[in-house]
Amino acid sequence: MKARMSKIQIQYVWPAAIIVVVVAGIMTRGRWLPTLNSWVQSTVADNRAPASQDHHSEDDHDPHAGHDHAGHDHAGHDHAGHDETTSLELSQQARRNLGLTGDGTAEIELTTFSKSITVPALVVERPGRTRIQVATPMTGVITGIHAAAGEAVEPNSLLFEIRLTHEDLVRSQVEFVTTLGELEIENREIARLQDLATSGGVARKTLLERQYARDKLQSLLVVQQEALRLHGLSEAQVQKIAQDRRLLQELKLYSPNADGTSSKELKLSRAFQQTAIRPISLGATAADPPLILRDLLVHRGQAVNAGEPLGTLVNYAELYIEGMAFEQDIAQLSNVNNNDWKVTALFDEANGKATEVPDLSIAYLDTEIDRTSRTLKFFVGLPNELTHENKRQDNIRFVNWRYRPGQRLQLRVPVEQWENQIVLPVDAVAREGAEYFVFQENGDHFDRLPVHVKYRDQFSVVVANDGQLFPGDVVAMRSAHQMQMALKNKAGGGVDPHAGHSH
Structure with a gap:
């Protein structure tokens, strides 16, 4: 019985030992696998040596003994390990x-x-982001232009000065200031009558009539404030007119942020405290990229109406690459977008080589297939960078961006990994x-x-x-x-x- 048990134990001991050795080898492969690879590599290299080199070692004699190899120097040249x-x-x-x-x-x-496909592409503007249109909020005459076409301007830079000529705006301001004066007079009269009414010097009816008149003026003042806002004045500007009791005559327009946002609050300029106003940009910092005055649409002395465009600013700090994929590539392209795989842009250079811009992300796929070319457009974000700056003595500044709308390129899109x-x-x-x-x-x-x-x-x-x-x-x-x-x-x-x- 003991002999039988011993045979059974021996039968299971060897498989268990083999399993333990395999597991230990896997756990410690970082130590012995590089050494084994080096040994295999050296063995393969030695086996590539021709059989003729093996014959050179027969009888332990010099393989070149007795031969005159004039002009062929073998000194320092090792033939071992290679053919x-x-x-x-x-x-x-x-x-x-x-x-x-x-x-x-x-x-x-x-x-x-990443197995990839290559598709043609074009650098394009970001819709609603690249172009920023500057328009006048009020009717007037252009009295000053402080930027040239193509010039780079920073956020909060002065662009245009306008002398306001809108009759309705002037009349609304006059009525607003007049109502403010009448309301101030009514408030003083009510304060005087309150003391007299308390002592019985005047009838309470007279005081009530003055209070009703004040309420009417306050209601009229609210309406007039709304009318001024409809003309393009902000809340801060209306309050400034109410405080100083001066009509607005001249408007200054300043450049917004790179993203096109600007404050609705306009402040009176220190240089023209009686007339000038200025829009303050939100979040303008030194890190904001410069804007370029792409189009200048007016000139000095030109009369402009409210809402008329004065110029167009462009922000090339970030652009889009418009790729064009064929119909048979739509499924692969959707897979790339779903997996958030990165694409590479290839720009051709003058030396015939291509400059790669890796790790770009697909922003979105178009919702329709172009009926003419039968291609699906997709858009990839392209961060831009400044390459040159030219600042003249008159402080006019011009800059060059590396990538510009209209540049042709290729996109390498991974479809399989x-x-x-x-x-x-x-x-x-x-x-x-x-x-x-x-x-x-x-x-x-x-x-x-x-x-x-x-x-x-x-x-x-x-x-x-x-x-x-x-x-x-x-x-x-x-x-x-x-x-x-x-x-x-x-x-x-x-x-x-x-x-x-x-x-």
């Missing part, structure tokens, strides 16, 4: 010529690759017929390695993670085609120094 036919040694000058210094070489990393992939630039992979090659740095030379390409587009190449390359391997990130041509020239152009010798 001369697939290895390329480069001087420091050659490395710099091929751009293989600095970020020209990099370690292999497993990253997430693959995790844990070896992704290389297109210039890092050379093609020869059906073969693809990368060049791995190995000491003072580069070894050409054949690889399997899973996917390739005009920007990136996805290489299969099949053991040919490992994370941590250093490979050339550019000029793979030039190195492939150099290897071909090396194989076919020069004389084999070992020709005619049997090793």
